[in-house]
Amino acid sequence: MTTQTPLVTFSGVQKTYDGEHLVVRDLHLDIEAGEFLSLLGPSGSGKTTTLMMLAGFETPTAGEIRLRGRDITHTPPHKRHFGMVFQNYALFPHMTVADNIAYPLTVRRVRRAEREAKVRRALDMVQMGRMAERYPAQLSGGQQQRVALARALVFDPQLVLMDEPLGALDKQLREHMQIELKALHRQLGITFVYVTRDQSEALTMSDRVAVFNEGVIQQIDRVDRLYEAPVNRFVASFVGDSTTLDARVVEVAGDDAIVALADGTRLRGRNVNGATVGDAVQCCIRPERIAVVAPDQPAPSGNLIEAVLDDTIYFGDHLRLRCRRPQGPEVIVKCPLSQSAPAAGAVVRLHLPAAYLRLYR
Template identity: 55%
Template sequence: MNESLQQERHDSAREVPSDTPPPFARFINVQKSYDGIELVVKGFDLDIHKGEFVTLLGPSGSGKTTCLMMMAGFETPTHGQILLKGNPINDLPPHKRGIGMVFQNYALFPHMSVSENLAFPLEVRHLSKSEIKQKVARALAMVRLEDFGDRRPAQLSGGQQQRVALARALVFEPELVLMDEPLGALDKNLREEMQYEIKRIHADLGVSMIYVTHDQTEALTMSDRIAVFNDGVVQQLAAPETLYEAPENAFVANFIGENNRLYGEVTEMVGEKCLVRLDSGETVQAKPVAAGGIGARTTLSLRPERVGIVLDSQSPGFDNCFHAEVREVIYLGDHLRTRVSVCGNDEFILKTPNAQGHSSLRPGQSVEIGWSSSDCRALDA
């Protein structure tokens, strides 16, 4: 991302309309270096509003967990400010921030029962025994573990342990909860179950949450907004549907969901369309998003479900139509995943509902496929 765009986002992150309530938590031009030379977080700006679920999403080493640890107080920013309810917290120790934290490895005390684990953060806050008992019971009910208070962590399944860890983070009623890849150790079914469980609890309590993951499906399922990280920089910050439908650059398009890519050079700009001469020789009409000017190299991004198979007069009109050769057809119940060779790309994917009558497609078959120019986004090279 170029410096002017990064500065523009930095400036816009500070502009708050007069009728908008102040952000509950803020990162303002935050940078972090561990060796004093290389920045692992570069000019991070983010406003988090009361009750919002924000996910920091990106590959390993992109800086997302470092940002979470700085908010928690386990790391200190090299530059910039972190605010909580309008107050700077850079120098405030973790135990004075009043923030709940859930880790991937649960971090439960193995020698304590579930109830004792939940009571611990209340005891250090010097609450009365009756109040502790009441809050522990409420937290157990919240995660549907009312009958497990006397068990030790070793007697629980992975999903149950994660519920206890979540309950412990919520038991003292924090206004902000941080989660560092909390579902990474669970199997697929448990992970999906816990995603909806966390989302339910978030909706019930109205607590603000910052969630770190590298799992795009998890982020899309749970978040109000997602910040996509790469190399210490937020590439795009938006609602899940915006990130998927309108990625601003090639990295976001490739990282969020499945994506077909074609490469070429812009040859003409016509209103809200551009013409791109592909490396394989074909010309494609596309929507210029971050394509640069005429002569610039560009990556075309196209979602598999936006590609159609042309079936005579029944098919919708497409701006772009090409002959393709079917390489592979996989039946996935509600849809077919078809791999074709087209425009010099042997890994071009179509996703078509199985009700459309395409189940007769076979490897080696020639078909005509097409797509709209509005669904084909011309991005950076």
């Protein structure tokens, strides 16, 4: 990834379809050469519209898009020379795998010998070399996805755009393809821009993730920072699991704040949005950061709450405890399999480390 001039720059980009409601609002976004950037958000958040504007299938209502400093806001799609992979793959059913992959080269009038060499290379890239003469109907969903990816890569684009390309696959195959896509990205060094609604998919594959909501990027960051340090309530709730408690600020202490829960319990956490004394806040913490304090263990000096264990659920790689408090929402705790869980109905002490408890106005 480079720190020089961005490959793509969105400057003040807006998009409306009806002249009244902005689907994308004042978008400022830099995409670095060679990175894997995911656009993540719920339906209607503006992520797909952003991708379509970058591809050239939609035109911004305002603002501009630049490629290596050159304005491409009104450049038609076929002149941008970007690879594109759609969710439904958009393969030609009457063409063989090889002919589907060769299509972008054919329309660019690439000579036959060069075309055949590039198709062979693209087939090998996605491990489909022995299926060149098959037709799309003879392929599985995962194989069709690979053909669509090979077609997007065959003409050596500087940018590959993907619109939820794994959405139609089953869970196991989708997870396998996530790993393959990331490995292929590292191998090729091409810039990938990937649209998804799946948080785990974005975290697994991306260098950075831009979280969209209501046409605005709420946070764009490295995946580790996005998960560990959400900047607002929306990101904290949308990316990964969070246990959330309602509270009120009783003291501000530097970058931290002390809050009181409804039952009077006091907790210390990171004061993310600058809440002041008296403000109502949400206390958010990842379930795997909550520790169950065993009866024979000394209790930490602070950030301790009590709850009743309602249920223990086995998830294969961890245990999930569902805990109930007299006032407030359910508290979810993720524990390693090596840790034995108390019996249902037991009162458990839970430690919420201040370093991982984040407070949002």
